[in-house]
Amino acid sequence: xxxxxxxxxxxFIQEGEDVSMNCTSSSIFNTWLWYKQEPGEGPVLLIALxxxxxxxxxxxxxxxxxxxxxxxxLNISASIPSDVGIYFCAGQLxxxxxxxxxxxxxxxxxxx
Amino acid sequence: EAGVAxxxxxxxxxxxxxxxxxxxxxxxxxxxxxxxxxxxxxPKLLIQFQNNGVVDDSQLPKDRFSAERLKGVDSTLKIQxxxxxxxxxxxxxxxxxxxxxxxxxxxxxxxx
Numbered sequence: 001x002x003x004x005x006x007x008x009x010x011x012f013i014q015e016g017e018d019v020s021m022n023c024t025s026s027s028i029f030n031t032w033l034w035y036k037q038e039p040g041e042g043p044v045l046l047i048a049l050x051x052x053x054x055x056x057x058x059x060x061x062x063x064x065x066x067x068x069x070x071x072x073x074l075n076i077s078a079s080i081p082s083d084v085g086i087y088f089c090a091g092q093l094x095x096x097x098x099x100x101x102x103x104x105x106x107x108x109x110x111x112x
Numbered sequence: 113e114a115g116v117a118x119x120x121x122x123x124x125x126x127x128x129x130x131x132x133x134x135x136x137x138x139x140x141x142x143x144x145x146x147x148x149x150x151x152x153x154x155p156k157l158l159i160q161f162q163n164n165g166v167v168d169d170s171q172l173p174k175d176r177f178s179a180e181r182l183k184g185v186d187s188t189l190k191i192q193x194x195x196x197x198x199x200x201x202x203x204x205x206x207x208x209x210x211x212x213x214x215x216x217x218x219x220x221x222x223x224x
Contacts, residue, residue: 004154006154033212035215040217040218040220041217041218042116042203042205042215042216042217042218043155043203043215044215045212045213045214048212088154088155090154092210097160097162097167097168097210098143098145098160098167098207098209098210098211098213099157099160099168100145100155100157100213101157102153102154102155102156103154104152104153104154105152105153105154
């Protein structure tokens with residue numbers, strides 16, 4: 001099946017540092033989404049991107065939909081301890097009926 | 113607004129036993145999804161319903177998994193008989209159409 005390559009797999013950072021993670025694919029997507037999942041909970045939507053080149057912010061989070069429509073990145077500025085969790089990218093393929101394909105996640109650890 | 117509800121939250125069974133999970137989507141959401149999330153992976157779509165009809169069940173192992181959404185609201189996912197490799201978190205999500213998906217907390221299944 002289709003796969004999203006998400007990197008890095010894990011990150012250990014100091015509080016206050018900026019974070020960057022990305023997803024790439026060999027397929028074209030018409031929607032890119034970024035979710036955060038905490039232990040024992042379902043994924044929670046952070047940012048949704050619908051157009052190539054779109055740059056969207058949500059507080060300290062910024063995400064972009066790649067021009068080629070095959071990639072996306074998420075940046076977190078000035079990280080805080082509550083940013084800890086697993087971040088997933090997800091995409092909807094062109095022509096799909098809502099089916100989301102997820103990356104394997106980036107596990108973020110923040111040291112106070 | 114109430115979120116997606118799932119029960120039970122945890123279930124431990126022995127292999128070859130049967131198990132069922134329940135999901136109540138957000139009120140008014142016509143589309144309902146069941147995902148399987150194996151430890152260390154992103155969620156993988158098992159089945160998608162639009163009202164009470166199946167839109168996509170291409171990744172559902174139909175020899176042992178079944179799902180229904182009889183009245184277009186609640187849904188149940190059943191595994192019969194369970195195998196060790198079915199140990200995972202089963203996530204239910206809903207959306208108004210095919211746009212933003214909202215996830216429930218999931219059911220963690222352990223097969224011994």
